[in-house]
Amino acid sequence: MALTEFASSLLFLAALPAVFILPGWAVLFILRKHLPDLTRLETLLLAAPVSIVFVNTLVIGLDRLHVPLRPGILAPLLGLVILAGLGLWVRERGAFKKTRLPLAFLAIFAAMLVIKLVYLFPITVPSATDLGHHMYWVKKIVLEAQLPEYAEADIVTGPDGRYAISDPEPISDFIIGEHITLALLQMFSGIGFTSAYSLLALLFIHIATAVLFYALARRLFEWHPQKEGIALLSFALVALLYSFMPPQMKYIEGGVMGNNLSNLIIPGIFLFLILAVRTWKTPYLIFALFLAVGLAHTHHLSTFLFAIAFGALTLLLALFNRPLLKDIVIRLVCKRSTLIALAVGLLWLFVLVPPAYITNAAVGTVIGTPEAQEHQGFALSQFKFAIGEPRFVFGALGLILLFALPRMRKRDTALLLAAWTLPWSLIVLYPAALGISLPSGRVANYLIFPFALLAAFALSLILEKLKTEQRLRGGVRIFGALLIVVFVLHDGFYNNNAYFESQREDSNARMLSLFQGARHLESILPDDAVAMHDHINMLGTSWIKTFFMRDYNFPFYRAHLFRYDRATDRQEKCTLYVISSPNTGEAQRCLDELGVKAVFVNESIDGEQFTQFDTFWQVYSDAYYSIYWYAPQMQSNP
Amino acid sequence: MNRTIKDSAAIFALILLLFGALAVLAVRARIVSSIPHPGLYAVAFLHPEEAGNFELTALNFREPLELTYEARDSEDQLLASGSASVTPEHPVFNPLASLSDAGELNGRITIRIIGPEGTPRELSKVLP
Numbered sequence: 001m002a003l004t005e006f007a008s009s010l011l012f013l014a015a016l017p018a019v020f021i022l023p024g025w026a027v028l029f030i031l032r033k034h035l036p037d038l039t040r041l042e043t044l045l046l047a048a049p050v051s052i053v054f055v056n057t058l059v060i061g062l063d064r065l066h067v068p069l070r071p072g073i074l075a076p077l078l079g080l081v082i083l084a085g086l087g088l089w090v091r092e093r094g095a096f097k098k099t100r101l102p103l104a105f106l107a108i109f110a111a112m113l114v115i116k117l118v119y120l121f122p123i124t125v126p127s128a129t130d131l132g133h134h135m136y137w138v139k140k141i142v143l144e145a146q147l148p149e150y151a152e153a154d155i156v157t158g159p160d161g162r163y164a165i166s167d168p169e170p171i172s173d174f175i176i177g178e179h180i181t182l183a184l185l186q187m188f189s190g191i192g193f194t195s196a197y198s199l200l201a202l203l204f205i206h207i208a209t210a211v212l213f214y215a216l217a218r219r220l221f222e223w224h225p226q227k228e229g230i231a232l233l234s235f236a237l238v239a240l241l242y243s244f245m246p247p248q249m250k251y252i253e254g255g256v257m258g259n260n261l262s263n264l265i266i267p268g269i270f271l272f273l274i275l276a277v278r279t280w281k282t283p284y285l286i287f288a289l290f291l292a293v294g295l296a297h298t299h300h301l302s303t304f305l306f307a308i309a310f311g312a313l314t315l316l317l318a319l320f321n322r323p324l325l326k327d328i329v330i331r332l333v334c335k336r337s338t339l340i341a342l343a344v345g346l347l348w349l350f351v352l353v354p355p356a357y358i359t360n361a362a363v364g365t366v367i368g369t370p371e372a373q374e375h376q377g378f379a380l381s382q383f384k385f386a387i388g389e390p391r392f393v394f395g396a397l398g399l400i401l402l403f404a405l406p407r408m409r410k411r412d413t414a415l416l417l418a419a420w421t422l423p424w425s426l427i428v429l430y431p432a433a434l435g436i437s438l439p440s441g442r443v444a445n446y447l448i449f450p451f452a453l454l455a456a457f458a459l460s461l462i463l464e465k466l467k468t469e470q471r472l473r474g475g476v477r478i479f480g481a482l483l484i485v486v487f488v489l490h491d492g493f494y495n496n497n498a499y500f501e502s503q504r505e506d507s508n509a510r511m512l513s514l515f516q517g518a519r520h521l522e523s524i525l526p527d528d529a530v531a532m533h534d535h536i537n538m539l540g541t542s543w544i545k546t547f548f549m550r551d552y553n554f555p556f557y558r559a560h561l562f563r564y565d566r567a568t569d570r571q572e573k574c575t576l577y578v579i580s581s582p583n584t585g586e587a588q589r590c591l592d593e594l595g596v597k598a599v600f601v602n603e604s605i606d607g608e609q610f611t612q613f614d615t616f617w618q619v620y621s622d623a624y625y626s627i628y629w630y631a632p633q634m635q636s637n638p
Numbered sequence: 639m640n641r642t643i644k645d646s647a648a649i650f651a652l653i654l655l656l657f658g659a660l661a662v663l664a665v666r667a668r669i670v671s672s673i674p675h676p677g678l679y680a681v682a683f684l685h686p687e688e689a690g691n692f693e694l695t696a697l698n699f700r701e702p703l704e705l706t707y708e709a710r711d712s713e714d715q716l717l718a719s720g721s722a723s724v725t726p727e728h729p730v731f732n733p734l735a736s737l738s739d740a741g742e743l744n745g746r747i748t749i750r751i752i753g754p755e756g757t758p759r760e761l762s763k764v765l766p
Contacts, residue, residue, distance in 0.1 A: 100642035124667035196667030516698040621759035622680035
């Protein structure tokens with residue numbers, strides 16, 4: 001029996017914790033005796049990255065064993081883990097450390113929710129191109145009950161000189177960890193693929209990320225008298241300031257799936273690492289390793305950047321605190337349990353289920369002189385803008401203070417934050433000198449997190465100094481503190497406003513029309529026929545393919561014009577000819593040889609070039625879009 | 639900053655606030671997508687591939703719609719005009735149904751439909 005829409009929404013809200021929180025929480029609870037230093041809040045917050053990696057690992061393993069990925073199999077398996085955790089929790093509620101939390105923590109959390117709610121409220125119909133691409137693979141997992149082979153067909157010129165559609169060729173753009181959890185949410189709830197569920201899941205991950213920074217800052221600065229203030233400021237700088245910029249709400253709305261998930265997993269790894277070093281207990285290191293292997297199955301860029309930060313951390317330890325490095329190697333790494341976990345992780349990653357970017361040796365594409373415009377690096381002003389001025393200014397100051405103040409630089413906190421910040425900053429600022437070709441803006445977006453931690457440290461020290469410094473007059477101290485607060489808030493919230501205003505007012509209407517048009521096109525298109533659509537003048541067109549599910553590249557689309565000039569990008573030009581100049585000889589060849597039957601376009605911009613020719617009938621029309629039917633039998637009639 | 643609460647209470651509040659916010663967004667999303675604005679209705683040929691078949695269907699609407707239409711040939715001669723009341727249960731209508739000499743039509747036949755609001759919709763087929 002089909003689920004009602006209301007029931008599926010309720011089931012979705014129940015499935016969210018069942019996929020994103022409870023499995024990880026249960027795993028941590030089952031292993032609680034090995035993790036006695038975790039607080040209750042840390043357990044809850046670490047449960048999110050552990051859940052995602054656990055669920056991904058479980059599903060990848062089942063798929064490798066050819067077990068069909070159906071809710072009837074996955075729900076009982078996850079349910080068993082969750083029930084085991086809950087059963088133990090009922091018997092032993094006080095397993096993790098209790099703490100008290102400041103009310104300000106809840107106030108920041110509530111303010112964050114309000115800001116994010118206000119942003120998403122007017123645009124609840126998903127419209128992002130990236131999200132549409134991801135949802136194709138999510139739907140494929142659900143429909144086929146197995147993990148997909150990432151491949152796409154394309155328009156090619158055959159040996160006889162005729163246009164044809166190729167067999168699907170492998171693509172390295174996607175990684176399976178990006179799609180499994182969203183597929184499970186849909187399986188368990190039955191919610192519509194084009195509903196807001198993907199946006200809400202991404203929002204959930206983003207919020208979990210922001211709160212995790214509170215826990216991470218608390219641990220990183222637990223030796224500092226202002227640890228609570230630093231943790232709260234870190235949380236506020238991540239959660240409230242520049243709330244709509246990438247990698248925050250823009251990444252939610254934009255459906256930047258892998259990056260969002262990685263932004264949650266990376267601080268989880270660092271929190272486990274810091275716990276391992278502070279307590280000298282290997283289970284924390286094994287959990288860090290588990291998350292790192294999970295990260296590699298989730299997002300290639302994040303994995304590459306994490307590996308660089310980890311390498312830098314080792315180097316900084318060797319330079320500034322060799323005894324600590326020696327201790328880590330002897331007391332944590334050279335332990336049987338760690339070495340076994342490391343061997344299993346490497347076997348899993350490189351032999352059993354290597355991600356496509358490892359098998360395709362895609363890492364080679366990022367080594368070398370950056371050529372693409374967006375890989376050329378940032379000037380300092382762009383860098384400052386990407387991170388947010390107060391975060392950048394106080395973050396840089398925080399890093400300097402951590403290395404300048406007595407006895408600070410040897411601390412694991414200073415070395416970790418320096419390793420997390422410096423190499424990525426160098427990649428953004430001097431990619432050519434390093435010989436690394438990565439999109440500078442994307443890398444800069446990763447830096448807001450460590451910069452927020454550093455800025456919180458510097459701000460806390462400055463505000464504390466202003467509070468206690470008796471040599472300054474009271475008025476000067478208050479004025480100084482106010483000046484800083486106004487600078488931070490003004491810049492951070494002014495920016496929010498700018499992004500909020502840039503939202504498209506008619507995004508929901510356009511997307512609902514697009515879904516309707518795509519649904520209709522799918523219903524009228526014969527199985528052996530081909531369709532094409534525009535991408536330039538239509539919003540969120542990647543969602544169209546989720547109505548067909550024939551191929552990742554079906555229907556074929558006219559891309560942005562510059563892509564046809566790039567030698568390594570759009571090799572075919574049929575989509576350009578057919579949409580831009582449908583009555584030319586080349587377009588007619590494309591239409592006839594490929595078997596194109598329908599074209600889906602924005603009526604007000606691209607409709608006219610079809611209505612003036614008898615070979616095209618306008619067979620569908622809504623507020624924005626039209627479908628034109630190609631009727632070549634009318635060719636003789638001008 | 640100095641006032642604190644038990645972590646169990648904070649966690650409870652955290653979960654309540656988060657799921658409250660997600661529920662609000664989920665309800666909002668459901669309302670937006672399940673009750674389309676009347677101006678978002680669409681029209682389409684029921685049989686797009688059949689040249690002489692001008693049966694239409696209205697799509698993407700929940701409440702009954704009053705649609706007025708006019709059909710013109712390639713020389714802009716008015717062939718038929720009228721109105722149709724469509725409901726989700728009965729969305730199909732034929733603007734050329736009253737035309738007695740439909741078999742003699744040729745060239746591009748364009749049907750212009752005006753609904754409750756928004757831009758008019760246009761559909762057309764070309765007869766040999």
